[in-house]
Amino acid sequence: MTANCTNAPDAVPSDAGVAGVGVLLSFIITAGISLVLSASLIFQEARSRNSSSESVLRRKLLNSYSDQQILTGIGLQSIGLGKVSSMVPYHFFLVWMLSLLSMAVHNATLLALARDFRRDWVLRWMRQLLMLANLVLSCVYGVYVLRAVERGINDSTFPVSCVWDAATPDYPPSGNYALSFAGTIVVIAGNVLIFALSTWYLHARTQRFYVVLQVVGLLLMTAFAIGATVRVAYLADAFASGTPIKLSDDGERQWSFGQLLSVGMLVLPLVSVVEILRGEIKCAPPVAMVYDDDKGVLLGEGGSGSGSEGEQQELRARSNPGVRRAADFQPNPLWGSQTNLFKK
Incomplete structure (x- = not known):
């Protein structure tokens, strides 16, 4: 569908698929649960210097919620990019905030469970690919948002694809233009930096100041998640009293089947916990x-x-602290070794 980039409509329909109350609550609740679980595991390890077998259930639950969060975030971003010719910058920005929230949750999970991922090269590289996909999509969203801010149509009802159309009229910059422009650049650069640090953390053979890195990283990701959540709550029609644009209906506030399903998905990881408790599924104990x-x-x-x-x-x-055992780090079969990233 070709976007109309010359005449902006007075109002646009709601998009409950990306900004409905159930979708937003699902992201926020999942993020809260995951951050609490990550914090409990990290501080337990810092306090006892040993991973207790009691943390098996929490690790399983955290892994499930984190996987659900990042996969949903990647899927939501993909849908948004497929609808650039009809989605307005308001909804596009909300999707970007949700992607940043999922990234923060995944990185916090990585801090808590990195040793588990290092023991299996398939799980480790699967995490790496998910991180890369999320980074690429997030940077693309950031470029769109930056362009919309530059042209002054970030609060307009033009489709977001109009940021690249020369026929789209430019609007005067808003009062917070400088802050929005600089903030968007900082977020994009921060995403790239965090990805680089996360990659190093995931594949590092030796770890110095391990607990310090965990605690500092957890605080940073928590602040990142809180910032994204506050931004969503402030802008979204499902929570806020007013939005930057006029919506023609209140579909984002309605509890439809899709919204209930999004919240109901939060129960799925609990099924695995019940199965573990009943002895149906055996999990490897956490790494000591x-x-x-x-x-x-x-x-x-x-x-x-x-x-x-x-x-x-x-x-x-x-x-001999320099001697590392086979369960420490499992290199992939193509390159790298127990102690070197590049040499066999």
Whole structure:
């Protein structure tokens, strides 16, 4: 469908598929649960210096909610890009905020569960691909938003694809033009920087100041998530008393089947927890840590140090912190080794 970039309508229809009350609440509630679980795991590890078997359920639950959040975020961004010829900048910006929220949740999960991902190269690189897809989509959204701010149509009813159309009339800059323009650039640059740091954190063979990185990163991602949530709550018609544009209906406030389904999806990860409690699904215990010279060494697959082989491995790890066991980090079969990213 060709976008009309010459005459802006007085009002546009609502889009409950991307800005409905159920969709927004699903993202926000999932983010809250995931951040709380990440914080509990990180601070438990920092306090006890050992991952207790009691954290298995929380790790499973956190992993499920995080996967659900980032996959939904990628899907929502893909839908938004497919509708650029009809979606207005208001809805486009809300999708971008939700993508930033999902990114913050995923990075917080990475801080809490990175050791689990390092033990399996398939899981690790699957996370890497999800992070890359989310970054690319988020940067594309940021460029669209930046262009809309530059042309002064970020609060107009033109389709978002009109930011590239020369026939679209330019509007005078808004009062917060400089702040919006600079803030958008900072967010795009911050996304790239966070992606680079997350990639290093996920694939690093040795970890110094591990707990400090976890705590600082968690606080940063929590602040990022709170900022995105406040922005959504301030703009969205589902929560706010007024929106920057006029909507022709109140569909984003209605609890339709799609909105109820979005919230109902929050229950799915709990099913796995019930199955684990009932003994239907077996999960590997969380990775234990041995701290020596600020370097963590994971326990081998032979158990938590029980038995002669496990005791010998533990003694070797304590006497030589540079020796890392096979369960520490599983390199992919194409390149890299236990200790080097590039050499076999």
